[in-house]
Amino acid sequence: MVFSNNDEGLINKKLPKELLLRMLFSLLLNFTWSNPECTKYVHSIGLDSFCNVLPEVELLIKEREHFTAYDKTIAFQRIFSFLDIVTLCRCAQISKAWNILALDGSNWQRIDLFNFQTDVEGRVVENISKRCGGFLRKLSLRGCIGVGDSSLKTFAQNCRNIEHLNLNGCTKITDSTCYSLSRFCSKLKHLDLTSCVSITNSSLKGISEGCRNLEYLNLSWCDQITKDGIEALVRGCRGLKALLLRGCTQLEDEALKHIQNYCHELVSLNLQSCSSLSHCELITDDGILHLSNSTCGHERLRVLELDNCLLITDVALEHLENCRGLERLELYDCQQVTRAGIKRMRAQLPHVKVHAYFAPVTPPTAVGGSGQRLCRCCVIL
Numbered sequence: 001m002v003f004s005n006n007d008e009g010l011i012n013k014k015l016p017k018e019l020l021l022r023m024l025f026s027l028l029l030n031f032t033w034s035n036p037e038c039t040k041y042v043h044s045i046g047l048d049s050f051c052n053v054l055p056e057v058e059l060l061i062k063e064r065e066h067f068t069a070y071d072k073t074i075a076f077q078r079i080f081s082f083l084d085i086v087t088l089c090r091c092a093q094i095s096k097a098w099n100i101l102a103l104d105g106s107n108w109q110r111i112d113l114f115n116f117q118t119d120v121e122g123r124v125v126e127n128i129s130k131r132c133g134g135f136l137r138k139l140s141l142r143g144c145i146g147v148g149d150s151s152l153k154t155f156a157q158n159c160r161n162i163e164h165l166n167l168n169g170c171t172k173i174t175d176s177t178c179y180s181l182s183r184f185c186s187k188l189k190h191l192d193l194t195s196c197v198s199i200t201n202s203s204l205k206g207i208s209e210g211c212r213n214l215e216y217l218n219l220s221w222c223d224q225i226t227k228d229g230i231e232a233l234v235r236g237c238r239g240l241k242a243l244l245l246r247g248c249t250q251l252e253d254e255a256l257k258h259i260q261n262y263c264h265e266l267v268s269l270n271l272q273s274c275s276s277l278s279h280c281e282l283i284t285d286d287g288i289l290h291l292s293n294s295t296c297g298h299e300r301l302r303v304l305e306l307d308n309c310l311l312i313t314d315v316a317l318e319h320l321e322n323c324r325g326l327e328r329l330e331l332y333d334c335q336q337v338t339r340a341g342i343k344r345m346r347a348q349l350p351h352v353k354v355h356a357y358f359a360p361v362t363p364p365t366a367v368g369g370s371g372q373r374l375c376r377c378c379v380i381l
Contacts, residue, residue, distance in 0.1 A: 073101070080107050105135040117143035122151030129158035138164040142192075148172040149180075156180040163187055168194040168218070178203035182210030192218040194244075201229030208236025215239055220246035220270070227255040234262035241300075242268040246307070253287030260294030267296075268303040283309045288316040297323045307332040314341025321348045331356040 080088060080102050092102040101107075111128065113120050125147055129136070136159045141147055147170050156162075156177075162185050167173060173196050181188060188211045193199055199222045207214065214237045219225055225248045234240065240263050245251060251271070259266065269291070271283060283306075291297045291304075301323050306312060313336040320326060329352055331337055342354050 076101050077104065077106070080104070083107070085111055103131060105132045108132045109135050110138040111136065112140040112142075113144060114140055114142045117141075117145070120144040121146045122148055125151040126154045129155040133158055134161045136162055138162075140166040141170055142166050142168040143170075145169065145171055149174055149176040152177045153180040156184040160184050161187055164190040166190075166192040167196060168192045170196060171198075174198040175200055175203045175206070179206045182206035184210075186210055187213060189213055190216040192216075193222060194218050194220045196222055197224070200224045201226060201232065204229040204233040208233050212236055213239065215265075216242045218242075218244040219248060220244050221248075223247060223249050226250045227252050227258065230255040231258040234258050238262050239265050241265050244268075244270040246270050246305075251283065253284055253290065256283070256287040257290040260290040260297065264295040265300060267300050269301065270303075270305040271307070271309065284311040285313055285315040285319065288312065289319045292319040292322040299325055301325060302327045303330075304328075305330040305332075306334055309334050310336070312337060314338055314344070317341045317345040321345060324349070326352050328352065329354045333358065 076098075080091065083091065083102075085108070088102045088107060092099040108128070108131065111132075113124075120141065125141065125144075128139075139155075139159070139162060147167075149172070152167075152173060153176070157180070165181070165185075165188060167177070175198070178193075178199065181191070191207070191211070191214060193203075199219070201224070204219075204225065207217075217233070217237070217240060225245070227250075230245075230251065235258075243259070243263070243266060245255075259269070291301070302325060304320070304323075304326065307330070310333075312331075312334045317337065318341075320329070326349060331342075331354065334356075335358065337356065339356075342356060346352065346354065
């Protein structure tokens with residue numbers, strides 16, 4: 001039985017058990033199906049239904065004399081490769097043979113544990129890393145506050161082919177985790193360390209030495225990072241395309257100068273809330289000048305987000321006119337930037353979408369008259 005796009009309406013309804021059996025049996029026989037097609041039909045029938053009928057499909061296979069034991073194993077490995085981790089764990093409880101197939105590391109290349117974050121402890125990550133080994137390419141531990149340095153060291157040692165790692169909100173981790181990633185995970189391309197508040201410049205130095213293929217790094221709210229850490233990072237990771245530094249309150253203009261000198265591939269830069277609360281060395285127009293004069297600024301920068309950069313003025317917008325590839329500019333509470341300055345920049349870069357928000361200023365008490373007062377709020381040009 002072969003399915004086409006015309007069958008989609010039928011598939012998406014409650015299917016008779018016989019039709020489910022025929023479809024899955026067809027899936028086993030047609031090894032030419034592409035991954036997107038298989039994924040589409042597995043999800044369209046519903047994972048509950050899928051698990052319920054698989055044992056009967058197995059019985060049908062046993063009746064096919066031309067199916068060798070090897071054919072049967074390959075067929076089920078193919079089906080299991082399209083299941084999420086919950087369904088794989090359910091399949092693993094059906095029989096010993098299915099347990100071996102469902103828990104095979106090749107089926108666990110992409111794992112997201114966000115929905116189980118309150119239950120995930122370090123030992124869970126260690127067990128996953130030992131089972132998946134070199135197969136694992138993408139792991140999200142977003143919000144898993146119970147995971148610490150020790151378990152991530154074991155993970156790094158076992159999963160050396162990891163490319164995408166999300167540690168957003170894993171507040172227990174320290175520089176030790178970054179040392180482990182640097183030592184064992186040289187293929188890492190995407191790393192999210194948002195709100196990992198114990199991360200310091202030492203982490204960035206380690207990452208720059210061992211993770212030179214890094215393309216995306218999110219350091220938002222890692223408020224111990226300074227210009228020295230940024231310099232160490234960009235010297236080693238020159239292929240960075242996206243760098244998110246929101247809430248890194250100790251960064252100064254010199255950090256942008258380092259980015260200018262080394263990050264020639266940068267496409268997206270987020271500097272929201274990069275203003276020091278303890279001294280006056282803030283991001284200024286000169287920092288934007290460094291950025292706009294860089295190779296990445298001229299040719300590649302597409303998105304720039306500025307929030308609470310209180311010393312940024314219209315002069316910075318004039319500097320940004322050099323960024324001919326800029327597509328979007330976000331300005332939040334940059335109170336010295338004016339509407340006139342934005343319009344002048346738009347005249348030079350008409351394709352740029354500018355989103356500007358200015359916190360309302362409390363109006364003075366009216367003395368006579370009741371004229372309408374308008375605040376500069378949510379200005380979208």
